[in-house]
Amino acid sequence: MTFPGKRAGETVPVLENVSLTVNRGEFVCIVGPSGCGKSTLLNIIAGFLKETSGTVAVEGARVTGPNPRRIFVFQENGVFPWLTVEQNIGFGLFDKPVNIRRDTVRHYTAMVGLDGFEKSYPRELSGGMRQRVEIARALATNPDIIYMDEPFGALDFITRLKMRSDLVNIWQSEKKTVLFVTHDIEESVHLADRVLVMSKRPATIKEIVPVDLPRPRDMDSPGYIQTRDRIFHTMGMTAKIGETHVAGGRTLVV
Amino acid sequence: MSRGSSKWASIGLPVGVALVGLLGWDLAVRQSGSDLFPKPMEAARAIVELVEKGLLWKYVVASLFRVTMGFGLAVLVGVPTGLILGWFRPAFQAFNPMIQAFRPISPIAWIPVAILWFGVTDLAPIFLIFLASVFPITTSSMAAVQNMQTVYLRAAQNFGLGRFQLFRQVVFPAALPQVITGLRIALGVAWLVVVAAEMIAVNSGLGYLIIDARNAGKRYDLVVAGMLLIGVIGLILDIMIRRMERFDEVRWGYANR
Numbered sequence: 359m360t361f362p363g364k365r366a367g368e369t370v371p372v373l374e375n376v377s378l379t380v381n382r383g384e385f386v387c388i389v390g391p392s393g394c395g396k397s398t399l400l401n402i403i404a405g406f407l408k409e410t411s412g413t414v415a416v417e418g419a420r421v422t423g424p425n426p427r428r429i430f431v432f433q434e435n436g437v438f439p440w441l442t443v444e445q446n447i448g449f450g451l452f453d454k455p456v457n458i459r460r461d462t463v464r465h466y467t468a469m470v471g472l473d474g475f476e477k478s479y480p481r482e483l484s485g486g487m488r489q490r491v492e493i494a495r496a497l498a499t500n501p502d503i504i505y506m507d508e509p510f511g512a513l514d515f516i517t518r519l520k521m522r523s524d525l526v527n528i529w530q531s532e533k534k535t536v537l538f539v540t541h542d543i544e545e546s547v548h549l550a551d552r553v554l555v556m557s558k559r560p561a562t563i564k565e566i567v568p569v570d571l572p573r574p575r576d577m578d579s580p581g582y583i584q585t586r587d588r589i590f591h592t593m594g595m596t597a598k599i600g601e602t603h604v605a606g607g608r609t610l611v612v
Numbered sequence: 613m614s615r616g617s618s619k620w621a622s623i624g625l626p627v628g629v630a631l632v633g634l635l636g637w638d639l640a641v642r643q644s645g646s647d648l649f650p651k652p653m654e655a656a657r658a659i660v661e662l663v664e665k666g667l668l669w670k671y672v673v674a675s676l677f678r679v680t681m682g683f684g685l686a687v688l689v690g691v692p693t694g695l696i697l698g699w700f701r702p703a704f705q706a707f708n709p710m711i712q713a714f715r716p717i718s719p720i721a722w723i724p725v726a727i728l729w730f731g732v733t734d735l736a737p738i739f740l741i742f743l744a745s746v747f748p749i750t751t752s753s754m755a756a757v758q759n760m761q762t763v764y765l766r767a768a769q770n771f772g773l774g775r776f777q778l779f780r781q782v783v784f785p786a787a788l789p790q791v792i793t794g795l796r797i798a799l800g801v802a803w804l805v806v807v808a809a810e811m812i813a814v815n816s817g818l819g820y821l822i823i824d825a826r827n828a829g830k831r832y833d834l835v836v837a838g839m840l841l842i843g844v845i846g847l848i849l850d851i852m853i854r855r856m857e858r859f860d861e862v863r864w865g866y867a868n869r
Binding site for chain 1 (some may be wrong): 761763764766767768769770771772773777781782785786788860861862863864865
């Protein structure tokens with residue numbers, strides 16, 4: 359994958375030799391340093407961006423564009439501000455009969471804990487509630503796969519923790535395949551079956567770390583901390599705040 | 613500002629400023645000893661005179677009629693044109709340079725052309741108002757579509773909307789707040805232009821009142837009365853169009869409201 363560079367004819371390689379197979383019902387997180395191309399990767403997989411080389415296939419069929427079977431949850435919140443909560447959640451059900459639409463909207467509104475806010479507009483909601491609306495909107499069309507691009511990135515720490523736990527519960531009950539991009543290593547270990555660790559640009563896969571821990575996950579358990587530190591190590595950092603190991607074994611304190 | 617004082621402040625403060633302004637106007641005229649320029653009370657008496665002669669209502673209606681027609685026509689032409697040009701890149705590339713070349717030509721410069729084409733009829737000012745408002749409306753509608761956040765487009769495409777549904781359900785509502793801002797600017801311009809057009813191209817309306825009062829006997833009390841009426845009606849028009857910004861479907865598009 360390359361992007362056009364700043365000068366004409368110049369291209370900037372963004373992704374190189376990224377190869378990944380995701381199993382049905384699996385929760386996979388993609389982590390990497392900011393600007394490494396993990397969002398680009400997800401946008402290619404979802405069909406929003408065209409790859410310059412290589413292929414993306416879902417169940418053997420090549421991806422050529424976005425598809426309602428595979429819904430994207432956006433980093434910058436793609437909830438439509440001119441629609442109410444219930445209109446947003448029912449947005450993808452435009453070709454369904456009214457009663458099915460109504461029941462589905464009610465079901466997913468309750469699942470994400472937004473009962474009582476059906477008639478509210480997004481501007482009246484908090485950031486976390488808006489992300490819940492978008493997740494409910496994605497689930498309501500019953501897709502096979504949900505792509506999530508740093509969906510909790512703009513939320514405060516406590517809200518983020520709550521959203522993660524709720525997402526795991528929803529994923530367990532709905533049995534969707536989830537591909538989740540984040541720069542938050544803790545978050546990836548909390549959520550994923552496997553964590554894909556990417557390098558700086560041009561991004562390649564550094565390591566795929568399986569997270570074989572029971573859910574709900576205990577963030578203080580030795581297994582959790584071990585997995586987390588392994589990912590930190592792969593990314594060339596330690597979990598101690600502000601320390602970065604640079605080549606030659608010196609430690610840079612920021 | 614505390615909540616308790618806000619109602620008092622929003623009415624009391626501007627009224628206070630207006631009273632001080634009227635007082636200053638009165639004193640300034642007395643000081644100068646001018647017998648042509650009216651004091652506030654004389655301007656008010658002129659307004660009463662217009663009411664008694666039945667001219668006030670007639671001229672206000674004449675001006676508002678022209679603005680309604682010209683502006684309405686500009687909305688009907690400008691909004692769809694702008695949305696389409698904003699959506700289809702080749703159409704934008706083809707037409708935008710011409711639109712941007714016409715836009716800076718003052719509507720006043722069109723007055724001789726308008727008289728040539730339409731004579732001294734209502735059509736001349738309507739044409740001028742149309743010209744004055746169609747460009748800001750088209751340009752802002754165009755920009756509204758072009759500045760739309762891609763995330764809305766992608767989200768809608770993801771759910772499998774066809775091109776027409778995409779336009780109706782996403783592009784139009786996403787553009788609407790900025791379209792309304794364009795309408796507001798255009799209506800302001802339209803109200804400015806109707807006065808100028810009526811001074812030259814017709815025999816009625818508030819613009820005609822002003823130029824006629826000056827030419828036929830230096831009645832500056834009527835001139836100022838006409839100016840005051842223009843100001844008040846312009847204010848009312850702006851308040852009316854600002855109401856559109858309060859609807860839930862567009863309120864998200866304006867900061868802090």
